[in-house]
Amino acid sequence: MAWLRCILHIDLDAFYASVEEVVNPDLAGLPIIVVMGEANTQRGAVATASYAARRFGVHSAMPVGQARKLCPQGVYLPVRHGLYEEHSQKVMDLLRQQTPLIEQVSIDECYADITALQGELDGPQIAAQWQELVKTQTGLGASVGVAANKLVAKMASGHNKPSGLTVVEPGYEAEFLSPMPVGDLYGVGPKWAARLNSLGVMTVGDLAAADLDILRENFGPHLGQDLQERAAGRSSETVITSRETKSLSAERTFFEDTYNRAELWRHIQQMSEELAGRLHKQELLARTIAIKLRFNNWRTITRAITLASPTDLADEIAFAAGGLMRMAWKRGTPLRLLGVRVSNFSETGAPRQLLFPYSYRTR
Known part of the structure; x- marks a missing residue:
C-alpha cells in the first residue's frame, strides 16, 4: 500500500573505511582504522573504524594511540578526503538518477522523498531496491530508515547497522522511539539530555509524556514544545534539494597539543587543497579566507582576510591562511x-587579480 508521505534516510556504513575496501579489495574484512593526523604514529585521532575494528573497541574520535593498544593488528590509513568525496558523489549521482528529491546532509548521508515514486512498489520495497542498487553499483553498504518524516527516518537508519533496513510505519512513530534513551533523540545533545535526566526524563517515551509546562519552564516555550513534538515522532520538515553555500571549511583536531610550525603548515596546505577541490566542484571562487585556532586552554580565535579578487587556487588559500x-x-x-x-563567494566567471591589497578582519 502506498504511503501518503514516504521519506528515506540513507546512511553509508563506516564510509571512509568502506571506500578503502572498495579501492583495495585485499582489505575486505580486516580491521581498518582511518586516521586524522599521522596514521603511522601515536598522533591523531580515529576518523572511522570498520566494523571489524569496532569489535576490538575502536571508535571514531578515539586517540590513535589508544586504538593501537586495543587493535595492534589493525590497518591504519590516513584520511583521503578527495577519494571519499569522489565516491560520495558517485552514490549521490546514482540516487539522483532515481529522483531529484535528494537532500545530501553530509558526505555519507542523505534524505530522499520517494512519495511520488510509489506504484507497483511501496516505499519500503523501493528502499530495499535502492539499498541493493547502491551496493551493486558502488560496492558500498548503506543502512536505510523508512518513515513518514525526516526525523523518524533518521532515527530508523541507525537502528540496525550495518546494512540495515528499518521501516517505521505511519502511526507507529512514538512506539518506535519510546524506549530509546532521551539523549539518542536526534537534536538532543549531551547538555540537554543531562538536564532532562535531572527532571526524571530518561527515555524518549518519558519526554513525550512529560508535563509540557515543566518543559517550557526549563527550555523555553518554543523549544520545550518542539522537544515534546520530536519525542512523539512528529516533524513537518521537508526534503530540501538545494542549499545556498555560504562558506566551506576544513578543520584538524589534535588530540595531543601541537606546536610544530612545519606540521601546522602542512595541515594548512592539506586543508587548502581540500577546500580548493570543493570550490572547483561547486564552480565557486572565494574572496574571504579565515583561520580558526583553539589553544590548549580551549580559548578559540578566528582571523579573516578579504582578498582583492576571489580565488579557487590552493596555493593562494594557503598563502593567505x-x-x-x-x-x-x-x-x-x-x-x-x-x-x-573560505567564504564570500562568486561564480567562476569572476575576474581575478593579484592577492594584494588585503583587507583584514579579526574577532
Whole structure:
C-alpha cells in the first residue's frame, strides 16, 4: 500500500573505511582504522573504524594511540578526503538518477522523498531496491530508515547497522522511539539530555509524556514544545534539494597539543587543497579566507582576510591562511585545533587579480 508521505534516510556504513575496501579489495574484512593526523604514529585521532575494528573497541574520535593498544593488528590509513568525496558523489549521482528529491546532509548521508515514486512498489520495497542498487553499483553498504518524516527516518537508519533496513510505519512513530534513551533523540545533545535526566526524563517515551509546562519552564516555550513534538515522532520538515553555500571549511583536531610550525603548515596546505577541490566542484571562487585556532586552554580565535579578487587556487588559500597564522599565532604556542574557512563567494566567471591589497578582519 502506498504511503501518503514516504521519506528515506540513507546512511553509508563506516564510509571512509568502506571506500578503502572498495579501492583495495585485499582489505575486505580486516580491521581498518582511518586516521586524522599521522596514521603511522601515536598522533591523531580515529576518523572511522570498520566494523571489524569496532569489535576490538575502536571508535571514531578515539586517540590513535589508544586504538593501537586495543587493535595492534589493525590497518591504519590516513584520511583521503578527495577519494571519499569522489565516491560520495558517485552514490549521490546514482540516487539522483532515481529522483531529484535528494537532500545530501553530509558526505555519507542523505534524505530522499520517494512519495511520488510509489506504484507497483511501496516505499519500503523501493528502499530495499535502492539499498541493493547502491551496493551493486558502488560496492558500498548503506543502512536505510523508512518513515513518514525526516526525523523518524533518521532515527530508523541507525537502528540496525550495518546494512540495515528499518521501516517505521505511519502511526507507529512514538512506539518506535519510546524506549530509546532521551539523549539518542536526534537534536538532543549531551547538555540537554543531562538536564532532562535531572527532571526524571530518561527515555524518549518519558519526554513525550512529560508535563509540557515543566518543559517550557526549563527550555523555553518554543523549544520545550518542539522537544515534546520530536519525542512523539512528529516533524513537518521537508526534503530540501538545494542549499545556498555560504562558506566551506576544513578543520584538524589534535588530540595531543601541537606546536610544530612545519606540521601546522602542512595541515594548512592539506586543508587548502581540500577546500580548493570543493570550490572547483561547486564552480565557486572565494574572496574571504579565515583561520580558526583553539589553544590548549580551549580559548578559540578566528582571523579573516578579504582578498582583492576571489580565488579557487590552493596555493593562494594557503598563502593567505599562512599570513593569518603569522599574525595570530606565537611560535611554540600549543594548539588543539586548526581550521581554514573560505567564504564570500562568486561564480567562476569572476575576474581575478593579484592577492594584494588585503583587507583584514579579526574577532
